[in-house]
Amino acid sequence: MTQTAWNTVKAPHEGGSGAAFELFFGYPDEAAFARTVEQLADDHVASGIARRDRTLWGPAAEDESGKRLAWVSLSETSRPLVDEIVTLRAELHGKGLTRVVLCGMGGSSLAPEVICGAAGVDLDVLDSSDPDFVRTALESRLAETVVVVSSKSGGTVETDSQRRAFEKAFTDAGIDPAERIVVVTDPGSPLEEQSRASGYRVFLADPEVGGRYSALTAFGLVPSGLAGADIGALLDEAEAIRPALESDSVDNPGLRLGGLLGAANRAGVDKVVLANSGAAYAGFGDWAEQLIAESTGKDGQGILPVVVDRLDAPNFTPSTTDEVLATFGPTFVFGGDLRPASGWGVHVDAPLGAQMLLWEYATAVAGRVIGINPFDQPDVESAKQAARDMLDGGGSSPTPLFVEGPVTVYASSGWLPPEVTSVAAAVTALLADVDSTHGYVAVQAYLDRHRDAELASVRDQLAVRTGRPVTFGWGPRFLHSTGQYHKGGPATGVYLQVTGDPLADLAVPDRPFTFQEFLTAQAVGDGQVLADKGRPVLRLHVSSPADLDAVREALG
Numbered sequence: 001m002t003q004t005a006w007n008t009v010k011a012p013h014e015g016g017s018g019a020a021f022e023l024f025f026g027y028p029d030e031a032a033f034a035r036t037v038e039q040l041a042d043d044h045v046a047s048g049i050a051r052r053d054r055t056l057w058g059p060a061a062e063d064e065s066g067k068r069l070a071w072v073s074l075s076e077t078s079r080p081l082v083d084e085i086v087t088l089r090a091e092l093h094g095k096g097l098t099r100v101v102l103c104g105m106g107g108s109s110l111a112p113e114v115i116c117g118a119a120g121v122d123l124d125v126l127d128s129s130d131p132d133f134v135r136t137a138l139e140s141r142l143a144e145t146v147v148v149v150s151s152k153s154g155g156t157v158e159t160d161s162q163r164r165a166f167e168k169a170f171t172d173a174g175i176d177p178a179e180r181i182v183v184v185t186d187p188g189s190p191l192e193e194q195s196r197a198s199g200y201r202v203f204l205a206d207p208e209v210g211g212r213y214s215a216l217t218a219f220g221l222v223p224s225g226l227a228g229a230d231i232g233a234l235l236d237e238a239e240a241i242r243p244a245l246e247s248d249s250v251d252n253p254g255l256r257l258g259g260l261l262g263a264a265n266r267a268g269v270d271k272v273v274l275a276n277s278g279a280a281y282a283g284f285g286d287w288a289e290q291l292i293a294e295s296t297g298k299d300g301q302g303i304l305p306v307v308v309d310r311l312d313a314p315n316f317t318p319s320t321t322d323e324v325l326a327t328f329g330p331t332f333v334f335g336g337d338l339r340p341a342s343g344w345g346v347h348v349d350a351p352l353g354a355q356m357l358l359w360e361y362a363t364a365v366a367g368r369v370i371g372i373n374p375f376d377q378p379d380v381e382s383a384k385q386a387a388r389d390m391l392d393g394g395g396s397s398p399t400p401l402f403v404e405g406p407v408t409v410y411a412s413s414g415w416l417p418p419e420v421t422s423v424a425a426a427v428t429a430l431l432a433d434v435d436s437t438h439g440y441v442a443v444q445a446y447l448d449r450h451r452d453a454e455l456a457s458v459r460d461q462l463a464v465r466t467g468r469p470v471t472f473g474w475g476p477r478f479l480h481s482t483g484q485y486h487k488g489g490p491a492t493g494v495y496l497q498v499t500g501d502p503l504a505d506l507a508v509p510d511r512p513f514t515f516q517e518f519l520t521a522q523a524v525g526d527g528q529v530l531a532d533k534g535r536p537v538l539r540l541h542v543s544s545p546a547d548l549d550a551v552r553e554a555l556g
């Protein structure tokens with residue numbers, strides 16, 4: 001096992017001060033790490049990010065970075081929102097509206113999910129086009145429900161479909177949607193226009209912040225504040241770490257974390273396994289996953305986040321030599337038997353607002369070290385286009401290879417031997433394609449992530465079976481997160497899609513497709529884009545949610 005040197009940088013935890021943070025860095029090659037961080041400090045990268053210097057990622061990135069850096073000062077600029085949101089919450093509570101549903105994808109829902117989880121307040125996140133999932137959200141406590149519809153672009157089809165479904169449900173129940181729908185969007189988006197015409201309450205976000213950096217904008221704050229999280233404290237936590245993040249010093253935690261991820265990546269360690277070590281904000285891994293995957297996974301390069309649910313989950317313990325191990329939370333766990341096999345590791349303990357700003361800085365810094373533009377997502381659109389083509393009847397419907405019991409099997413061409421006629425053998429053939437030094441498996445389940453939650457245990461099963469990094473994403477949620485990396489990052493993955501017939505389909509009001517048709521188009525469309533890029537794709541389709549056991553058995 002590679003020897004790891006550990007070193008720390010910290011502002012002490014004193015009486016719960018928002019400024020507190022503590023980071024441990026582990027690296028096998030101290031000289032390479034130190035050189036990277038010194039160079040970043042010498043190049044004034046930290047102060048450059050703080051003053052929104054668009055040139056830090058090279059000329060090709062300047063157009064995008066020039067309009068994507070306002071996140072650096074949100075702890076200050078978002079402050080006026082706090083009172084407005086708190087007042088609206090009181091108003092809604094006064095009317096008995098105590099359940100908050102959030103319709104939104106990717107950067108428009110992942111931050112509020114973590115913030116509310118950390119605060120212990122309820123927020124129903126609807127980030128799916130699965131008809132059973134949508135129906136459940138529509139049918140629970142409608143009389144007490146306020147719906148936040150969040151979309152930066154205002155054009156995301158999932159969010160638009162969810163909005164339509166809620167408008168219909170309210171109208172059918174004799175409720176005026178204008179009393180229940182709150183919108184968060186960018187100025188001038190089609191959603192702003194429609195919402196104003198419908199009389200909805202609209203919060204406009206800062207358009208110079210990209211979706212995955214928008215945790216501390218109206219996108220993070222409106223749903224979280226309406227649900228009851230202390231959003232003022234969140235901004236305080238971010239504000240307290242700002243001076244450290246803006247200093248051109250080798251002790252800057254953002255330069256060190258970003259430098260570590262970048263230096264490891266340049267040394268061929270291109271995955272980061274994220275685990276909670278006792279933090280109250282359990283969903284942080286999913287938020288950081290989008291930030292890192294969409295920011296770095298492009299041009300055939302990038303860092304693949306692998307989110308695990310416990311410290312003894314395979315991929316974390318034991319780990320592989322192409323993984324950085326990262327923990328967030330109060331407990332430092334490395335040492336003894338628990339060491340990164342690659343030698344690269346990091347532990348970050350800080351309050352949630354500080355963690356968020358720190359990882360945003362670090363991701364932008366890692367982008368510079370790796371040599372990519374951390375603010376665009378060039379491959380996300382291809383899957384959306386393929387789904388639109390399918391819905392318009394322009395995409396070809398795939399032909400199944402064979403059916404075994406409740407499972408219908410589809411595969412992209414060129415990798416599955418023709419003699420394979422069982423689900424288990426098809427899975428074995430897919431896994432045989434995983435490269436033993438850099439390969440990974442991505443499981444992508446287009447199902448109801450609450451009802452079918454147990455399926456996520458196949459991540460561990462496959463990690464044990466292959467000894468390789470395994471990610472698990474719920475479709476279409478992951479399309480707005482790791483989807484960019486899978487299509488734009490290194491071609492080292494194999495892809496296992498799981499789809500299924502719903503208990504009942506649901507119409508998308510005033511659109512020519514149903515939720516299930518849309519979900520299927522998304523799975524088939526993304527599978528097609530992956531296949532066109534030469535990635536092996538296997539799709540297992542079950543005829544009912546009750547038959548998912550057959551899939552779990554085949555993967556075990």
Ligand SMILES: O=P(O)(O)OC[C@H]1O[C@H](O)[C@H](O)[C@@H](O)[C@@H]1O
Binds near residue numbers: 105150152154211479
């Ligand atoms: O907020 P929206 O415009 O609806 O976008 C939601 C998501 O859409 C795309 O998938 C982008 O790649 C994500 O970065 C974004 O968070």
